[in-house]
Amino acid sequence: MTRKTQSETMFETFCSTNGLDCEAIPTGTDKTTDYRVRFGNCWVAVEIEQIESDAGLDPDGSGSRVVGSHVRRKIAEARKQVQIAAQAVPTILLIHNVVDPYQAFGTENHDFVCAMYGEWTVRLVDGRVADSFHGRNAMLREDVNTSFSAVGHLKRVANGAEVTLFENVYARQPLPFAEIPSCIKVFRVDVEHAA
Numbered sequence: 001m002t003r004k005t006q007s008e009t010m011f012e013t014f015c016s017t018n019g020l021d022c023e024a025i026p027t028g029t030d031k032t033t034d035y036r037v038r039f040g041n042c043w044v045a046v047e048i049e050q051i052e053s054d055a056g057l058d059p060d061g062s063g064s065r066v067v068g069s070h071v072r073r074k075i076a077e078a079r080k081q082v083q084i085a086a087q088a089v090p091t092i093l094l095i096h097n098v099v100d101p102y103q104a105f106g107t108e109n110h111d112f113v114c115a116m117y118g119e120w121t122v123r124l125v126d127g128r129v130a131d132s133f134h135g136r137n138a139m140l141r142e143d144v145n146t147s148f149s150a151v152g153h154l155k156r157v158a159n160g161a162e163v164t165l166f167e168n169v170y171a172r173q174p175l176p177f178a179e180i181p182s183c184i185k186v187f188r189v190d191v192e193h194a195a
Contacts, residue, residue, distance in 0.1 A: 040179030045085035068115030070106030
């Protein structure tokens, strides 16, 4: 029997607390997601990943990093887990940061958006901002990682946990947005300015 991670236990508690129909998917020889959850009449596959690396975080609490790097790494690691499920149902990658109790170092909203759609880039002309857009290092594009319907943050809060999802506008299987329960925050993403 495989021992559950901190993140998996937190997700199961979140689902139970909020009355979500959630089933663990048995592990086997094939790559599979960790759970399936019902949103209305639709089953959604969910893969849970933990950020366990404190790379860029100094012991004194300060640090530096590339925006979105932790999330990018987890998208790359989870890709094969969601590909099979995405042939039939929407899929979600949930990421929990076990290193930072404040859930800020590498898992803020802009980390998710920049990892998914590219680093926020500003074009200057004659010293003035002429344009801004999502530029390089996008993990999700029209032809790349379309298996992910959303990437989300599983965050520990005072009263348990919360889940925030960031839409993948390029998803092969879009989420059933009208069916997502109110206990889950959803950011619909405008990538009109993607490079």
